[in-house]
Amino acid sequence: MRNVFAEEITRLGAIDQRLVLLSGDIGNRLFDRFKDGCPGRFLNCGIAEANMMGVAAGMALEGLRPVVYTIAPFTTTRCLEQIRVDACYNHAPVIIVGTGAGLSYAELGPTHHSCEDIAILRTLPGMTVFCPCDPVELRLGLKAALDHDGPVYIRLGKKGEPTLHARAPSLRLGEALTLRDGGEVCLIATGTLMAEVLRAADLLAEAGVKARVESFHTVKPLDEARLAEVFAGCQVVAAIEEHSRIGGLGGAIAEWLAARPAPPRARLLSCAVDDVFLHQVGSQDWARSLFGLTAETIAGKVRDALAAAR
Amino acid sequence: MIAALKDRAALLRARIIETSHRTGTPHLASCLSCVDILTALYFEVLRLDPARPDLPGRDRFLLSKGHAAPALFQVLAMRGFYPESRLDTYGEDGGVFGEHPPAGGEVPGIEAATGSLGHGLPIGLGMALAARLAGRDNRVFVILGDGECNEGSVWEAAMMAAAQRMENLTIIVDYNKWQATGRSDEVLALAPLADKWRAFGWSAVEIDGHDMAAVVDALKRPPEAGRPTAIVAHTVKGRGVSFMEDDNNWHYRIPGKDEVLAARRELGVAP
Numbered sequence: 272m273r274n275v276f277a278e279e280i281t282r283l284g285a286i287d288q289r290l291v292l293l294s295g296d297i298g299n300r301l302f303d304r305f306k307d308g309c310p311g312r313f314l315n316c317g318i319a320e321a322n323m324m325g326v327a328a329g330m331a332l333e334g335l336r337p338v339v340y341t342i343a344p345f346t347t348t349r350c351l352e353q354i355r356v357d358a359c360y361n362h363a364p365v366i367i368v369g370t371g372a373g374l375s376y377a378e379l380g381p382t383h384h385s386c387e388d389i390a391i392l393r394t395l396p397g398m399t400v401f402c403p404c405d406p407v408e409l410r411l412g413l414k415a416a417l418d419h420d421g422p423v424y425i426r427l428g429k430k431g432e433p434t435l436h437a438r439a440p441s442l443r444l445g446e447a448l449t450l451r452d453g454g455e456v457c458l459i460a461t462g463t464l465m466a467e468v469l470r471a472a473d474l475l476a477e478a479g480v481k482a483r484v485e486s487f488h489t490v491k492p493l494d495e496a497r498l499a500e501v502f503a504g505c506q507v508v509a510a511i512e513e514h515s516r517i518g519g520l521g522g523a524i525a526e527w528l529a530a531r532p533a534p535p536r537a538r539l540l541s542c543a544v545d546d547v548f549l550h551q552v553g554s555q556d557w558a559r560s561l562f563g564l565t566a567e568t569i570a571g572k573v574r575d576a577l578a579a580a581r
Numbered sequence: 582m583i584a585a586l587k588d589r590a591a592l593l594r595a596r597i598i599e600t601s602h603r604t605g606t607p608h609l610a611s612c613l614s615c616v617d618i619l620t621a622l623y624f625e626v627l628r629l630d631p632a633r634p635d636l637p638g639r640d641r642f643l644l645s646k647g648h649a650a651p652a653l654f655q656v657l658a659m660r661g662f663y664p665e666s667r668l669d670t671y672g673e674d675g676g677v678f679g680e681h682p683p684a685g686g687e688v689p690g691i692e693a694a695t696g697s698l699g700h701g702l703p704i705g706l707g708m709a710l711a712a713r714l715a716g717r718d719n720r721v722f723v724i725l726g727d728g729e730c731n732e733g734s735v736w737e738a739a740m741m742a743a744a745q746r747m748e749n750l751t752i753i754v755d756y757n758k759w760q761a762t763g764r765s766d767e768v769l770a771l772a773p774l775a776d777k778w779r780a781f782g783w784s785a786v787e788i789d790g791h792d793m794a795a796v797v798d799a800l801k802r803p804p805e806a807g808r809p810t811a812i813v814a815h816t817v818k819g820r821g822v823s824f825m826e827d828d829n830n831w832h833y834r835i836p837g838k839d840e841v842l843a844a845r846r847e848l849g850v851a852p
Contacts, residue, residue, distance in 0.1 A: 291714070311714060317744075322703040322737035329707020332693055335714070337707075353734070356697050357704055361684045363693075 272463065273370055273430045275406040277301045279413050280338060284309040287417060289334065293327055295320050295341030297370075320350040327365045328357035336364060336417055342376070343369030343385035343426065347392060358422040359395045366416045367392075367424045372402075373462065373513030374544070375429040377558035381548040385426075389461075390518025392424045393491045399444055400491040402426040404465035405435040408488050411442035419444060428463035429555075435465055435486075447494040453483030456573055457501040457537070460511040461487045461520045467559070468511050470566035475573060482573070490520050498527055502535035506580045509540040509573050513564060516543035540576045542569050582625070583793045589659065590620040590793070594821045595850035596655045596668075602841045604672030606680055610819035610831035612652035614757035614790070615724055618814055619652055621796040622722060623660045631661035634689040640719050641692050641708045645701020646726035646755060647681040654678050654688065662690035699732025701725065702752060706738050709750040722800070723752045728760025731769050736781065742809040743782025751800070751810040755790065757818040759829045778811035790814025822847055 281304045284290045291312045292305055306313045316323035320341060327337035339346055346369045347354070358365040369388060376383040393400050401416065401423055403409040409427070416423040423444070440448050450465070451472055460468040465486060472482040483505070485497060501508055510521035521541035528539060544562045559565060563572070593616050601609045623629075627640040644653045658665045671678040677687040681696030692708070695701045705723040712719050729735065742750055756774060758765055766772045778785040784805035788795045799812045818832070819825030822844040836844065845852055 314710070314745075316741060317737070319734075319737035319741065321699070321734040322706070322741055325700055325703025325734065325738065326707035326710065326741070329693070329704035329709075330711045331707075332704070333708055333711035333715075335711050352697060353700065353703070356694065357700055361693050361704075 272406060272409060272428045272432045273301065275409055276368065276370070276413070276427060277305065279410045281305040281308055283413065283417060284312060287336065289336040290417065291330055291335050291337045293323055293337055293339045295323055295345055297341050320345050321353050324350040324353035324365070325357045328353070328361055328363040331358070331363035331365045332361060336366065338366040338368060340368045340370065342383060343372040343388055344383060347385065347388040347424070351391065354392070354422070355395050359397045362397060362421060364420055365422045367422065368427060369424065370427045371429050372426040373428070373464070374555050374558040377549065377555045378552050380552055384549065386513070386515045386544045388424070388426060389490050389512070389514050389520065390522060393518065393523065397421050398491060399423040399489065400426070401444060401489050402462035403488050404460065404462060404486045405432055407434055407436040407439055408442060408486065411439065412444070412488060415442060415444050426462060432463045433466055435469065442488070445489045445492040445494055447497040448486045448488065449483070450486055451482070451484040453481040455506045456480055456482040456577060457485060457505045457508045458482050458511060458569070458573070459485045459487050459501070459508060459520065459524070461490055462513055464511060464513045464559070464564060467564065467566050468569065471569040471573070474566055474570035478570070478574060480574065480577065487520055490523055493523050493527060495527060498524060502537045505537040507540055507573055507576045508537045509542055509569065511542040511564070511569060513559065514543055515546055516541050517546055519543060538576060538580060540572060542572060583797070586620050586624055586793050586797070589624060590617050591821070591848045591850055593620060593652065593655050593659065595845050595848050597651050598822070598836055598844045599841055600651055600655070600668070600671055602836045602838065605835050606651050606672060607833045607835065608648040608651065608680065609834070609836065610825055610829070611646065611726065611757070612649045613820045613822070613825065614816040614818045615646070615649050615755040616652055616821070617791050617793055617796055618724060618753050618755065619656045621793060621800055623656050625797050626800040627722065628719065631690065634662060638717055638719050641705065641721040643692055643695060643701040643705045643723045644682055645695050645723050646698065646729050647696030647701070650680060650682045650696070653682060657688065657690040663688070698726065698729040699734040702735055702738040706742050706747065706750060709747050710745065712749055720749045720751060725752055725754050726760070727754055727756045727758065727765040727771060727774070728768070730754065730771060730774065731760070739778065739781040739783065746807040747809045748804040748807065751804065751812065753812045753814050755816050756813055757816040759818045759832070761832055775811070775813040778813070782808065783811045784808040785811040785813060787813045787815065790816035791820055
């Protein structure tokens with residue numbers, strides 16, 4: 272995904288002279304082509320994210336489209352106040368890119384994990400939170416973010432994530448994309464965990480349960496129309512995310528449910544990261560499995576919930 | 582020219598004090614220490630057209646010490662960004678004139694919301710970089726408080742501005758020697774402040790921030806090649822009113838009716 276981001280930002284930068292790329296001293300060689308193609312529009316802002324975010328806001332207020340890029344915790348919580356005041360309150364259309372979100376950097380330890388970013392950024396007025404599930408959504412979402420008049424947070428994985436959309440769909444921020452049609456079960460997921468979610472849908476299909484799969488690439492604004500549809504049509508809706516179970520996609524859906532006039536037909540099931548720091552290191556897959564974020568565990572939970580609902 | 586600027590500064594001080602009394606708005610002393618700098622900027626230095634506050638070639642100004650907004654609101658009105666009568670709504674529920682410069686174009690002439698300290702310089706640096714990218718020759722001026730220089734983001738921006746050789750960026754530190762609860766040289770080790778800016782790669786000068794001719798001269802001086810400019814302006818908190826000067830109680834205190842009259846007399850501004 273990192274490489275796809277670099278490719279796409281280079282392509283877009285050649286077309287859109289407003290685009291400026293700000294890096295927090297990462298991405299060595301990754302942006303060489305951008306630097307060649309967009310002279311003067313790459314700025315290494317050093318390891319100084321608070322300043323970087325303020326600089327980006329200043330540029331955005333001047334009509335530029337700054338894209339701020341560094342590892343997820345440092346481009347979000349590290350400079351949260353600058354995001355809140357300089358970008359959101361000032362309505363400065365800064366694109367904030369967090370790479371290696373969730374448990375992508377499980378081997379680096381909790382300093383480099385980012386399982387709170389969706390929750391925290393989602394509370395900021397005016398912020399859009401976009402978590403592409405694959406390179407196709409990333410490419411389309413990046414363009415949509417550039418066209419959007421307001422700050423956007425783009426939550427990336429690391430590299431080598433598979434392409435999941437067979438054809439490039441028409442993507443609009445805030446509109447979920449249906450990856451599979453189904454019946455009594457709907458798996459709603461956001462971000463790069465989607466590959467595992469599709470495998471969970473395969474396992475469910477083998478067990479005779481046809482699961483609908485929805486990519487909620489945009490967690491804010493939430494696609495409420497799609498939620499209304501699946502909660503009316505299904506018995507079990509699972510919110511699946513590589514993020515804390517506090518305040519992420521599942522939390523956002525629970526808030527939406529709480530504001531509904533009547534209880535829905537479907538029950539909500541949350542598959543997410545527990546509210547803990549992970550004190551051991553390991554691969555991303557290992558870390559996901561610790562929190563039950565594997566196809567097998569997700570499918571099992573959904574089948575249990577479905578059995579209970581019947 | 583200097584005499585006229587001084588008269589304006591005295592009138593601004595009187596209006597700020599009166600508004601504080603009328604609306605209960607604090608940070609009076611923090612406003613009074615930077616009034617001369619604001620007056621010089623808006624009436625002698627900044628390239629701007631109040632009738633067209635969005636003109637691309639305008640100089641940008643950011644009041645990074647946003648709690649001095651009561652001074653900025655007055656100077657913007659006096660400069661003609663909006664009618665002075667608009668300030669009658671100051672402090673009203675649902676109004677826009679409060680304790681900090683608001684966002685969203687609510688008040689013409691305000692480039693960005695400030696008030697959370699340590700934000701204005703990075704935003705100004707972004708604006709200066711944008712000007713350079715666009716090939717515009719406008720300048721960016723930012724007023725910082727001395728207490729504000731506690732914030733790490735100020736020094737992050739200082740290093741980046743020096744690395745980027747931002748000649749078009751000038752800061753003025755309103756060095757009034759106080760922050761909210763103590764002497765700014767004691768709370769954190771701020772001194773030697775001008776040398777700090779020099780060490781960070783800036784061209785730095787020290788001036789008396791109440792000597793109008795010196796303020797205008799420092800602001801108008803062409804920048805040193807390849808360096809951003811820091812003007813360390815030695816000021817007095819509460820300047821202009823004897824019983825407020827260098828008394829940090831006036832960081833939050835609101836003047837009574839008699840105090841407003843006494844202040845007006847001292848400033849030579851008729852009621």
